[in-house]
Amino acid sequence: MTNYENLLLKAYNSIPKKALTQERFEVPKVDSFLQGTKTIVKGFNQLLDSMRRDKKHFIKWLMKETALPISEVNNQLIINGKVNSYQLNKLIESYFKQFILCPECKKPDTKVITEGGTKLLKCEACGAIKSVSGL
Numbered sequence: 001m002t003n004y005e006n007l008l009l010k011a012y013n014s015i016p017k018k019a020l021t022q023e024r025f026e027v028p029k030v031d032s033f034l035q036g037t038k039t040i041v042k043g044f045n046q047l048l049d050s051m052r053r054d055k056k057h058f059i060k061w062l063m064k065e066t067a068l069p070i071s072e073v074n075n076q077l078i079i080n081g082k083v084n085s086y087q088l089n090k091l092i093e094s095y096f097k098q099f100i101l102c103p104e105c106k107k108p109d110t111k112v113i114t115e116g117g118t119k120l121l122k123c124e125a126c127g128a129i130k131s132v133s134g135l
């Protein structure tokens, strides 16, 4: 290997991994377990951090989707019924697709803005603005 190649390799290795793999966003997965007839979902705050959304909106949406009462206790979601991890992560994925990921560039860097009384999804990465029902 020449010195030049060595230098290139060094430069490549010093680029943060994130910069190289930013094209596809991974929807976070949560851990859950059953406790009697309830489902306990761990790490709710971490999930919220990655969503950057009003937690009430998410909980309300999840209650509608599962048709089960849900409460939040100590960084955990308590679902009053049995939901397996696979179903739960599928639901979270669909929440991200509906309310978070930019429809244009698929990045999660979006926020909810209000314009003329209408709630819209604005992408901070590409600038796209989109109306999303149920926002």
Ligand SMILES: [Zn+2]
Residues within 6 Å of the ligand: 102, 103, 104, 105, 106, 107, 123, 124, 125, 126, 127, 128
């Ligand atoms: Zn975008």
